[in-house]
């Protein structure tokens with residue numbers, strides 16, 4: 001029997017229905033603006049987040065990189081939360097491509113408006129200071145254990161950004177999880193942001209793709225940067241069709257991933273050698289701390305039945321997604337009980 005793969009929500013495989021939608025997609029050359037399925041996905045994505053325009057991209061990383069390129073000047077400062085994907089996992093792209101530096105704000109991934117205000121910087125006459133060119137909020141927060149940004153706290157952040165005339169970008173790789181987790185539409189956050197990127201290839205189950213959304217002017221600039229980065233795709237409708245299918249059929253399923261993540265967390269929290277507040281698990285990601293075994297040893301011990309990843313010197317991460325059902329959850333719990341109990 002294949003192991004239950006909890007390494008990431010990126011490991012899902014397209015369902016037969018999604019593959020059928022991909023096979024049936026009408027396509028054209030999207031670099032010439034002629035792919036009707038890409039256009040349909042972009043229109044639907046823009047509508048979902050309440051922005052004017054959208055751009056289909058190969059990855060969430062490209063979405064964040066283009067956001068920095070399109071919002072910032074070289075030498076600008078970008079304010080992010082602790083453990084931000086853009087700082088840790090985008091291969092140094094912020095510095096290498098957009099020429100920005102980062103200021104890390106707050107603890108645990110998210111930050112308050114007051115903490116943000118203390119980090120914002122404007123240009124000084126002597127030219128010593130790197131002015132803030134962008135504020136980025138990751139929602140949900142991956143290293144923060146799938147934590148949802150509180151919409152009221154986000155509103156206060158957006159007002160601080162407006163007051164300082166600094167654009168606000170959401171790294172919404174798992175924005176759909178945030179929305180499902182609180183039972184609110186994505187506009188609870190996106191209505192107050194200048195741009196947002198969200199992934200189709202994580203919990204939503206598409207094989208490829210992310211969408212960057214914003215104003216018409218921002219997406220025009222983003223379009224040029226996508227080309228510059230080599231992200232112009234031709235008959236991309238076969239991929240966009242998977243994303244459209246996901247937005248039409250998979251959003252409601254995310255609640256099941258969240259329920260299963262919470263159930264695993266509750267089981268783990270009762271095992272010796274595990275430190276975990278299961279009530280803090282809000283979406284599909286479970287990060288727990290080991291007090292005895294090393295993460296590597298635990299990952300090896302459960303490996304025949306479950307695949308999970310070390311996520312720090314004492315941490316392990318398990319991520320639920322649409323290819324793990326209740327039977328997979330039960331097998332995962334049993335494997336952790338055998339290894340730790």
Ligand SMILES: Cc1ncc(COP(=O)(O)O)c(C=O)c1O
Nearest residue numbers: 059060061062085138142171173
């Ligand atoms: C919070 C966050 N942002 C961005 C990304 C990048 O997405 P991609 O893997 O499509 O480049 C990820 C990927 O896991 C992520 O977790």
